[in-house]
Amino acid sequence: MNKRSRRKVLIIAVVFGVGLATVLGLTAFQENLLYFYTPTQIKAGEAPQSHSFRVGGLVVNGSVSREAGSLKVQFDLTDNAETMTVQYTGILPDLFREGQGIVAMGSLQPNGMFVADEVLAKHDENYMPPEVADALKAAEQTAKERASGKI
């Protein structure tokens, strides 16, 4: 192969590669630009019915129930406006806990139950030592009690 044709092949390869990358990227964007739907969006019927999608929200405190002897777990997911129930069988990520933001991939059943085959934990942008987190929580609690007239 002489120099000129090698150059041609290289340029074609570059153009092809960039084109492929763009197509892949755009496809990924179209499918997942909105990485997840919120329970409110799902209740409003914005989520796709035909294929599986993701739902994101906070795990409602006290809603997690596990079935004895299996990995089946059920919990409620909320965006502080609407709430929906999610069912999942499998190992949950470390950060999964009540009050935590999570994203579940799965599909909506006719009875309104969301059956997930993947659960990912979402964490927020706050970083602080546990003592500070406890102090913040305590302060919030005090403020709440004060607002409700208990103190």
Next chain:
Amino acid sequence: MWHWIQRFSSPKHFYTMSVPLIKWFTVGALLIGLYGLYLGLFVAPTDYQQGESYRIIFIHVPAAWMSLFVYMVMAASAGIGIIWQIRLADMVAAASAPIGASFAFLALVTGSLWGKPMWGAYWVWDARLTSELILLFLYLGYMALQSAIEDQRSADKASGLLAIVGVVNIPIIHYSVEWWNTLHQGATVTKFDKPSIHVDMLIPLLLMAVAFKLFYAAIVLIRARNEALYRDRNRRWVRELIEQL
């Protein structure tokens, strides 16, 4: 003024002037980086939610910031090279691309190692991760164009245009976590609000960011010097350098 810029930006002048700068940038990057790593890994408190695993932030976030910063430097120099025909700017752009690609790669790898224990997945196609991957592709495309076109001036022009067009991706990466629902967290430091990170964690993070910047400054100068030698290999000043050896 124009004459002064021309003389100051001549590769020969740059080749001699950059020597002390490289030394100081390297020393600064080493000292600040080691101190930042020590503070980050041993002194900074444990996170209330992520425990010790969050400490990868001290590599991941500076690397991600640098992948954006180096791109802006590269696109700006490429623009200067195309518009004002300053050869040194083209050299800086060409020297920056592999460094920026390394930072983007490092950000993607550390992010994926962080994602597995925290999110439960190495990779997800959310807007932040996808746009950062496109940034890596842009760097690779720039490098491919540089080496594919034999004539240096057309290579600089073609790859420079790609770099300039790719600038659209930079705000997309930065705001992706605000514009779309992403699994990736929102901005902790780079927002108008007060940073949502404890000050004992913020200081090592900023130190690491400074160290990464100095490291880049040192490496880009070294690479641009090589670029100058290679591109000017048939010019008199390089011949004279060789004869002095």
